[in-house]
Amino acid sequence: MAKIDFNSVYSDMLPFWNKISENEKEFICSNSADVIYKKGSAVHDSTECSGVIFVQSGCLRVYIMSDEGKAITLYRLYKGDMCMLSASCVLSSITFDVFIDAEEDSECYVINGPAFMKLSNNNPDVKIFSLETAVSRFSDVMWVMQQILFMSFDKRLAIFLLDETSRTGSDFIPLTHEQIAKYIGSAREVVSRMMKYFATEGIVETSRKGVNIIDKQKLRNLTL
Numbered sequence: 752m753a754k755i756d757f758n759s760v761y762s763d764m765l766p767f768w769n770k771i772s773e774n775e776k777e778f779i780c781s782n783s784a785d786v787i788y789k790k791g792s793a794v795h796d797s798t799e800c801s802g803v804i805f806v807q808s809g810c811l812r813v814y815i816m817s818d819e820g821k822a823i824t825l826y827r828l829y830k831g832d833m834c835m836l837s838a839s840c841v842l843s844s845i846t847f848d849v850f851i852d853a854e855e856d857s858e859c860y861v862i863n864g865p866a867f868m869k870l871s872n873n874n875p876d877v878k879i880f881s882l883e884t885a886v887s888r889f890s891d892v893m894w895v896m897q898q899i900l901f902m903s904f905d906k907r908l909a910i911f912l913l914d915e916t917s918r919t920g921s922d923f924i925p926l927t928h929e930q931i932a933k934y935i936g937s938a939r940e941v942v943s944r945m946m947k948y949f950a951t952e953g954i955v956e957t958s959r960k961g962v963n964i965i966d967k968q969k970l971r972n973l974t975l
Contacts, residue, residue, distance in 0.1 A: 757783045760860060764805065764833070767876040775870055782866035788853035797848030800840035800864030806832045809857025812934075814850050823899070823936035826891040827854065835885045841868045899936055908945050909973035911935050912955070916964055925961040 757780040762768050768776065788794050794811055795801040804811070811828040813836065828834055835841070836849045841864065871877045898907045911934065915924045928946060929939045946962065949955045954970050956963045964970060 755783075755785050755860065757860070760805075765880070767874065767880050770876050771870070771874055775874070779862060779866060779870060782863040784861050784863075786859050786861050788857045788859065790853055790856050792853050793850070794853055794857075794859075795834075795837040795849070795851040797839075797850065800868070801837040801851075801861070802864040803838050803841075803862040803867050804828075804834040804851075805860040806830055806834075807858040807860060809859075810854040811857055811859075812852050812854045814852075815847060816850055821936070822850075822933060823895065824934045825849075825895055826888065827934075833884060835881055836888065838862075838864045838867055838881075840864045841871050841881050895936070904937065904941065905945055905948070905973055907935055907937075908942065908949075909970050912962065912964060913967070913970060913974065916967070922964040922967070923961055924964070927959075927961070928957075931962075 758776060761776075761779065788809070788811075794804070806828045808830055811834070812824055813826055813828065813834065814822045814824045816822050834851065837851055839849075867877075867881075871881055898910070902910075908931075911931065912924060915926070916922055926934075928942045932939045932942045935942075946955060946957050949970075950957055952969065954964070954966050954973075956965055
């Protein structure tokens with residue numbers, strides 16, 4: 752594998768890069784790694800400060816877990832996305848436990864957490880960037896909570912299916928009922944019952960391979 756020129760990478764990705772010294776740049780680059788996470792592997796759990804993660808390929812799932820073991824997906828990270836919540840030592844105000852798994856084989860650039868914390872503590876521009884990046888994700892978190900607390904399940908499921916078709920550009924969604932349940936914080940049985948209802952209404956067709964949207968307008972009407 753070719754050696755990564757992290758200086759060039761961060762120059763394009765980090766707005767504060769040209770405001771820090773050459774020694775600090777070298778320090779961060781030397782504490783960066785190109786990491787491959789296999790599908791299904793744990794990327795981050797609440798017991799460690801994994802660091803700042805930049806997704807280069809694949810997909811990571813960020814979620815929280817109840818004491819009973821129920822997982823609620825907060826959001827997913829794709830190519831070009833960055834995760835600050837995995838650097839809990841940098842964001843001491845984040846007191847809830849966040850978990851991250853690889854949904855697909857994923858390549859990520861990772862800046863060591865304690866190293867980034869040292870840089871952040873010495874540079875207000877870096878600290879501000881860290882906080883702004885974390886806060887920007889809370890709109891996604893609040894949207895998830897709003898759906899769970901205030902929306903009917905058929906509306907939540909319809910929104911999820913439409914978001915997936917918009918993201919992929921395809922009316923076929925290659926996800927099982929169990930995977931969908933994991934993403935929207937429900938049980939597989941509940942998803943299966945609602946999918947059966949959607950199918951009887953002529954909105955979707957389901958199979959072992961996934962869900963095919965056959966009447967997008969009816970699906971949109973459920974979100975109103």
